[in-house]
Amino acid sequence: MKDNRLKGIIALAVVTVLAFGIIYGSKILVKDEANNQKDVGQNDENLPGSIDVSGAEGIVSAREITDDAGNITAYSVVAEATGFATKPVTMEVVFENDAKTIKELKVVSHAETPGYGQKMEEESFLNQFKGISAPIYLRGKAPVADTSNQDVTAPTQEGYQDGIYRVEADEVDNKGYLYMLTIKVEEGKITSLVFDSMNREGEYKSYLSTVGEYVMTDDGPTWKEQADALANYVLEKQSIDGLTVDENGKTDVVSGVSISINNFLDLAKKALQMAKTGEGAESTGSDEAGYVDGDSGEVGEIDGISGATVTSNAIIKLVNNAYDFISDYAK
Known part of the structure; x- marks a missing residue:
């Protein structure tokens, strides 16, 4: 009987020691992890030379x-x-x-x-x-410095300045696609417009729809064909005026277009506004155009x-x- 009690006491003591060791070890790991996090950039006012970043976004x-x-x-x-x-x-x-x-x-x-x-x-x-x-x-998206030597002209009646203008959505949509639009203005006229979107694998929706990997309907125009139809509308009208949509973002202005065009309209509006001011213009000619950074000229x-x-x-x-x-x- 005494032997059994002694064995029970010993077993209890062993379990207690093990439990204490596990708890203590966990605290050490948590402490180490916290220290490691500080090492990779957590704000610590006690670090030598630390600068207060309170209220600084990002x-x-x-x-x-x-x-x-x-x-x-x-x-x-x-x-x-x-x-x-x-x-x-x-x-x-x-x-x-x-x-x-x-x-x-x-x-x-x-x-x-x-x-x-x-x-x-x-x-x-x-x-x-x-x-x-x-x-x-x-590369290629720096602000243009001296436009006197660039392929950029004064605004025409439409108010567009020559150059290439690229815009992208601020974030991907709920299906993981990032929308983008590029327009080219030559002699004051929009001569090219490309509207597309890309998934996380870097695949463009225009390509996927062309090869049958992005299918909306079996017999209707592909996504690329609809995107091209929207582009042709702008090239013809030199504007997005008149391109009305319903509450679902659909339009009946352009024949064959059944997709929601809200993304297209948002990006086209931004690109056309840039073209009116010349902001962010990339040269349509030589890549030797002068870009500027501060006072260095580089x-x-x-x-x-x-x-x-x-x-x-x-x-x-x-x-x-x-x-x-x-x-x-x-x-």
Whole structure:
């Protein structure tokens, strides 16, 4: 009997020790995880050179980097922006002490699509940021500087200035498609309009509908044919005026078009407004057009990630937000 009691006491003691060990170990793991999170950019006012980022939209943390003598040698800003996934893209942007030149770009965290947005982790993508000046732009999308040497003319009766104008939706739709529209204006006339959308795999709806992988009806016009019909309407009218829709975004103005055209109208309106002012115009001629960035006369242009337009735009946004924040601070 005594032996059984003794065995029971020993067993109870062992269980108690194991339970205590598990609880203690869990606390250590949680503590370590919290510390690791701070290491990758959580705002910690106790870090040397820490900068207050309270109220700064999209800025996670920032700090001064100094040498042994206390001189500022660089600035580190951790910023985030919404990409294709629900989890934001978070990156650390290290600027030279001029608070403008990018010294290094590091990925902190993301949940972008493998094979597409995930390519942001590749050295070939990150290395192109080194040494360029902010703000940055996707190649070919920097603001035009001196239009006197560009293929841009004075507005005509329609009020359009020559150039290529590209616009995209702010986010993907509920089916995972990002809509985009490009117009080309030559001699004051809209000579080309392309309306399309792309899924997370980088496949264009125009292509998918043409090869039968995106089918709306068995016998009606394909999505691309309807998009082309909308484009032809604008080319003929040189405007979207008269392109009315019902409560579902459908129109009976253009024959054969049964899709909702709200996305088309929103983007066309933005592109045509840009064409009236010349804002964001890309040259229709030589690519040697002068783009400007600050006082340097050079632009910080980078190549986006192929097939990952939303991710690329998120990176552009967070880098430029980081620049806006640190340049204001450095002043």
